[in-house]
Amino acid sequence: MDKIFAYISQNQDSYIKRLAEVVAIPSVSGDAKHRQDVVRMGEWLVQEMTRLNVSTKIHHPGKQVLDGVELDLPPVVLGTYGTDPAKRTVLVYGHYDVQPALKSDGWTHDPFTLVEDEQGRLFGRGSTDDKAPIISWLWVIEAHQKLNIDLPVNIKMCFEGMEESGSEGLDDIIYKEAKDYFATVDCVCISDNYWLGTKKPCVTYGLRGISYFTLEISGPGRDLHSGVFGGTVHEPMTDLVYLMSKLVSPNGKILIPGIYDEVAPVTDDEHKLYTDLDFSVKDIHQAIDATNTIHENKQDILMHRWRFPTLSLHGIEGAFYGAGAKTVIPAKVIGKFSIRSVPNQKPETIKALVTSFIQQEFAKLNSKNKITITELSAGPAWVADVKHYNFRAASKAIETVFGITPDYTREGGSIPVTLTFQEALGKNVLLLPMGRADDGAHSINEKIDRSNYIEGIKLLTSYLHEISHAQ
Numbered sequence: 001m002d003k004i005f006a007y008i009s010q011n012q013d014s015y016i017k018r019l020a021e022v023v024a025i026p027s028v029s030g031d032a033k034h035r036q037d038v039v040r041m042g043e044w045l046v047q048e049m050t051r052l053n054v055s056t057k058i059h060h061p062g063k064q065v066l067d068g069v070e071l072d073l074p075p076v077v078l079g080t081y082g083t084d085p086a087k088r089t090v091l092v093y094g095h096y097d098v099q100p101a102l103k104s105d106g107w108t109h110d111p112f113t114l115v116e117d118e119q120g121r122l123f124g125r126g127s128t129d130d131k132a133p134i135i136s137w138l139w140v141i142e143a144h145q146k147l148n149i150d151l152p153v154n155i156k157m158c159f160e161g162m163e164e165s166g167s168e169g170l171d172d173i174i175y176k177e178a179k180d181y182f183a184t185v186d187c188v189c190i191s192d193n194y195w196l197g198t199k200k201p202c203v204t205y206g207l208r209g210i211s212y213f214t215l216e217i218s219g220p221g222r223d224l225h226s227g228v229f230g231g232t233v234h235e236p237m238t239d240l241v242y243l244m245s246k247l248v249s250p251n252g253k254i255l256i257p258g259i260y261d262e263v264a265p266v267t268d269d270e271h272k273l274y275t276d277l278d279f280s281v282k283d284i285h286q287a288i289d290a291t292n293t294i295h296e297n298k299q300d301i302l303m304h305r306w307r308f309p310t311l312s313l314h315g316i317e318g319a320f321y322g323a324g325a326k327t328v329i330p331a332k333v334i335g336k337f338s339i340r341s342v343p344n345q346k347p348e349t350i351k352a353l354v355t356s357f358i359q360q361e362f363a364k365l366n367s368k369n370k371i372t373i374t375e376l377s378a379g380p381a382w383v384a385d386v387k388h389y390n391f392r393a394a395s396k397a398i399e400t401v402f403g404i405t406p407d408y409t410r411e412g413g414s415i416p417v418t419l420t421f422q423e424a425l426g427k428n429v430l431l432l433p434m435g436r437a438d439d440g441a442h443s444i445n446e447k448i449d450r451s452n453y454i455e456g457i458k459l460l461t462s463y464l465h466e467i468s469h470a471q
């Protein structure tokens, strides 16, 4: 291992040069103008994989309509490196598309030119999410080849170009290949999230689900003037604001009866996990640029972020929001809210509880308006078995590279593909982040630190070696 680590350290400038090469491809999946760039990024990967003797299989998931244009979805690139039945097979996933970025959003320099500052921070769109992690898997293979060291596992790869746009088309491919291309997979590793803080590496074992709802209230046939019709009609906005106020209390408690019934109870072991985490109340104050947190200690803050359900109100379509004293009565308004769900909540139960509660509350109003409740999307939470050798291998690898016992973390958000892999393949899935909490994925001035990238390549190397003999 020392030999490989030394090789990786010696070659860091070449890894950074190649990260600059991929950051320069603006593979923005959510913008039709950039679709060719997304495809070009996929081709770049295929070319590198071929150079490294990774055999590839390309899936074309079909078409989509974006900005009024029909486009081919970018390819899903599958790869196989090694087919030795005596070795374990690890499936690694990553995405090669990125979030949009414009210099005018507030970037200090062109987002698609990788720039390193004196502190060794490598700025550029996609640097941490998810280009450095995805190409690092290839550098692990390359290092073994250059040093003539046998890789002790087989690797399967699944790289997609639509993650930032809902992974359109990916689930079907995973289910289709589960018993075929992925049949020999023993465990799954996804490097597409971040350390909890800025100093301590972590492994991630849980994500919340999400159920997103719209609540539409309509009444008058057109928008009305309050001077003429105020006091004479049931106003949709009044009904909507009343109903939305019934969903959640100002201190974050969901008010829908029964919503907490399915939530898995907190165990003693779990309580202990939260005490040593690299996180403080100050971190969250920094992250929100304010101090108006509901909870005052890190355990409560993180438990409410990770393992309790929450309900957030997001917006009202059709509401007047411009400056000035407009006196309109909107004819139709659509409220938007979502519930971040946790084990063992089921989306079906959430939908049933939400719908019946709102209808019940609406009935109390005796309003002649029309109400429609729609579940726009729903995906359940994910939690992995941390006692699996996959987690032990990752933990050991972190100890080897960083000399520290990692945090076991969850996340408040959702990465739906995680659950798809777990369900389609029936194998253990692990999230092994490379970047830090302050990397600014999806934000302006996204970066990855040089040390996170280079030590990250060592981490993935060490992880694969640990997997080969982990019990």
Ligand SMILES: [Zn+2]
Binding pocket: 095, 129, 130, 163, 192
């Ligand atoms: Zn990502």
